Amino acid sequence: MATTAGEAGTGPEPASLRLPGIVLGVGLGGFVDGILLHQLLQWHHMLSSTDSDRIGVRYYDPRTVSGLEMNTVWDGLFHTVCWLAVLIGLAILYSRVTRERRRVWTSRVLWGWILAGWGVFNLVEGVLDHQILGIHHVRGGPHQLWWDLGFLVLGALLLAGGYLLARSGRSFDPAGAPA
Template sequence: MFSSVITADTVSGLRMNTLGDGIFHTVTWLSVLLGLWLLYSRITEARRAVWGSTVLWGWILSGWGWFNLVEGLLDHEILGLHHVRSGPHQVAWDMGFLAIGVIFILGGTTIARRATPIRDETAHLQAME
């Protein structure tokens, strides 16, 4: 996680990088789980329709893109903590990572906005029963 600041060539440097990476991923996954719990706990009807909703998955894709874009700009470019792939073409790798984030944002937002809202999908499923 800190490979551009703290070398991973020594045991202590490797430990620090591993610790930073572990903390980062723990906070990230706890945030995802909290968001899913909040979503699940507020839904009272037709939970299956929500989890199968194109709107939900479109916004999840968009959120993933925003995460990549913000994390890439902050950690890779502004703070220089680490790069996607260090070496001779690290800027190209970092820009590719940011571009993928933008593609996810645009694609996810497009999917979510064109999809049928959850309320309509729930009504449709109830009408079919």
């Protein structure tokens, strides 16, 4: 069960909020990426750089109807994974929180771990898809490396800031809090 500490920084954060916070952050961070960068700004799609990838995936030019259709399917699969991460994070959180739900939703601990999870998403997605696989970049073109590095820096800042925010919050065990 989770550890309870009275004051900020006097003990470990409740493990019961860490996992659901990180899983929620991964899903929500993915949604920000997918909605903002894929749909609204249209800077990239899941397979928009496969003409120069490192794994040999067939190229689907997003400037053609058939290419955009295939990229949209893969963007949809990406959003499905994000949606599942949010549902799983909420399910884990709900299973662990029996009392004081409002206090949990307003806690620095939970929101810190959500930000940390978003940072984890950026770092994993940025290293795997942008660098290792090369299937897409934040924004293609002559400065794509700088955009990709900025995405990684943002991920590191979210992870560090989220961790610090979680550490600064008042720790409590949401399952054992007084009614």
